Amino acid sequence: MTADHQHTMRAKIELLLQRDAEEELDRRQEEDDEFSEIYDDGRLRLPAGVELPEELPAGLRVLYALTAHPQFGDLRFGSHHDFRPQRLIDFAGKVIDAGNTLTIGRVREQSIVLDLDTEAVFIFDFLYFRHGLDSGFVLRCDSVAEFISTVALGPRYPYIHGPHETWREPWWLTDPWYIYLKELGFA
Template sequence: MCLHDGVELPEHLPADLRELYALTAHPQFGDLQFSNHRSFTPQKLIDAFGNVIDAGSTLTIGRADEQSIVLDLDTEAVFIFDFLYFRHGLGTGFVLRCDSVAEFIDTVALGPRYPYIHGPHETWNEPWRLSDPWYAYLQKLGFA
């Protein structure tokens, strides 16, 4: 695993995110891949009918496989949003939510909520986490 040099993010972004990117410009935790800071893009969240969900001022900051890691700039909450949630039998696109970047890193990227990044277990065709090397590593360390 290679850690890229850190970068300084703009002050308008949450301190937790700035601290993470100060450590490495391309954070990755298994299937959680944070984007290059220059690739952060404003994101309008939509429902199954194409209507915009009023979720405040949001920014896509990464990917969790086919899903987006989204930051709400108003509340500093971080969540995984699945734009194809209706195809996966989910009632909402909000797969997983944390109140801050720090909570997301602690409980999802490095913790027990990592196996839920692809939605509820009952929506999976196969238990992907059993063959996921990052999940196996988290289990070995006793984090998941």
């Protein structure tokens, strides 16, 4: 299954690069006043790729070979120099034993975390109790490639900020990145 997700991730990113998607979304932002009022930054960034150390999971290495520290809508991946060990805590401040974890990005105030032992990737919300969630684990995938192909570039993007029931307004319906994913047939 991981090979399929890696193939899908690669194909989707290559299509975005071929279509100059970064420039297209920047153009849309400049032309649409409502877009620029809601989002003060671009919705897609695909910097030139870099080579990562062999000890990091294959899916992360493939992603960063295609594009170093990308941004997909609200998902912002950090520079590989900024990857840091991450201790997860519950509402009482107790450390959750979640394995050997590394923060690799952000989703607003939430962290994108990689479990180096299992290669699972998840979004963790340290303020989950304030957001009405039962757990800080907002969304989980078995690999980086699955996370990119099904969440960042796929139909699970609307769940990056938690279950739909926790939102009064369906923010994803007006998110230019999600709209673009739907136009491309990714979502």
